[in-house]
Amino acid sequence: MESRHLRYALAVAEHQHFGRAAAALGIAQPPLSQQIAALERELGARLFDRTARGVFPTAAGEAFLARARRALAEMSAAVSAAGRAARGETGQLRLGFIGSALLELLPSVLGQFIRERPEVRLGLREMSTRRSTAALLAGELDIAIGRGAPRGAGAEDLVSVTVGRDHLVAVVGAAHPFAGQSKVSVEQLRGQHLIVAPADEEPVVAAWLTALLDEGTEAPARAGGVTEAWDAHTIIGLASCGVGVGLGPACLRVAARPDVRVCEVSPRVELPELVMSFRAQDRSPVLAAFLDITRERCPGVGERLERHLGAR
Numbered sequence: 001m002e003s004r005h006l007r008y009a010l011a012v013a014e015h016q017h018f019g020r021a022a023a024a025l026g027i028a029q030p031p032l033s034q035q036i037a038a039l040e041r042e043l044g045a046r047l048f049d050r051t052a053r054g055v056f057p058t059a060a061g062e063a064f065l066a067r068a069r070r071a072l073a074e075m076s077a078a079v080s081a082a083g084r085a086a087r088g089e090t091g092q093l094r095l096g097f098i099g100s101a102l103l104e105l106l107p108s109v110l111g112q113f114i115r116e117r118p119e120v121r122l123g124l125r126e127m128s129t130r131r132s133t134a135a136l137l138a139g140e141l142d143i144a145i146g147r148g149a150p151r152g153a154g155a156e157d158l159v160s161v162t163v164g165r166d167h168l169v170a171v172v173g174a175a176h177p178f179a180g181q182s183k184v185s186v187e188q189l190r191g192q193h194l195i196v197a198p199a200d201e202e203p204v205v206a207a208w209l210t211a212l213l214d215e216g217t218e219a220p221a222r223a224g225g226v227t228e229a230w231d232a233h234t235i236i237g238l239a240s241c242g243v244g245v246g247l248g249p250a251c252l253r254v255a256a257r258p259d260v261r262v263c264e265v266s267p268r269v270e271l272p273e274l275v276m277s278f279r280a281q282d283r284s285p286v287l288a289a290f291l292d293i294t295r296e297r298c299p300g301v302g303e304r305l306e307r308h309l310g311a312r
Contacts, residue, residue: 195243
């Protein structure tokens with residue numbers, strides 16, 4: 001028994017006539033009659049009563065046709081589901097990201113992805129760069145977005161592309177001495193109590209800040225003390241409390257509150273790049289769909305992706 005036998009039987013039941021059913025199916029009547037007869041022999045039951053008024057299902061035929069309809073509907077659904085999965089319209093995407101990625105990058109990229117593929121299951125986790133890299137290598141994430149390219153064992157198995165660039169700003173409470181300044185110098189930051197990302201969670205950023213603030217000095221630049229906070233809103237909140245000077249990307253302005261001031265750092269200091277990483281051997285259609293939207297939304301990403309993927 002094949003799916004065409006089910007379609008033939010349903011056509012005969014619908015048209016109640018072998019000739020009309022054959023015309024609807026686009027085949028000659030004799031082969032249709034032969035196929036129905038062969039089906040009845042296989043089932044060991046008569047499916048249709050042939051009368052002068054037309055062809056009508058028997059009790060066995062009614063039972064068979066009911067199941068046949070469901071079977072064909074399931075086959076059609078299976079074909080549709082396979083096609084949607086192959087196009088990345090269903091499935092799962094697990095994304096780990098640093099908080100600042102929510103300020104500019106993800107509202108554009110992830111927002112469009114959700115609108116275009118509402119049936120994809122999303123696993124979203126705010127994570128430090130170190131943790132998201134480890135989760136990606138362990139197969140717990142499909143994409144990781146952090147500051148700086150992944151480091152350490154296994155990083156060579158990842159494709160990493162720059163998806164954003166930003167520069168350093170200082171965030172202070174309204175009562176801080178810097179609050180009336182549009183800019184603060186690197187020299188002014190030395191000796192201040194700083195609110196910065198934890199060194200063990202954001203090693204690239206921490207090493208970069210240490211090099212920046214200690215450059216040309218004999219004493220450690222962080223003599224004023226350090227409070228660690230890797231979430232953008234936490235940095236802003238602690239600065240508003242007067243804890244110290246928060247350091248972070250300029251996109252922090254998007255989340256700034258009325259009780260804080262954001263100052264440019266002079267001279268302008270470029271931060272480590274915002275980097276998106278995924279496993280080089282991942283062939284998931286859902287991942288491919290997310291990358292397509294990233295190409296569209298982030299200038300230059302398409303060329304960088306092709307360069308990395310082409311080198312595999």
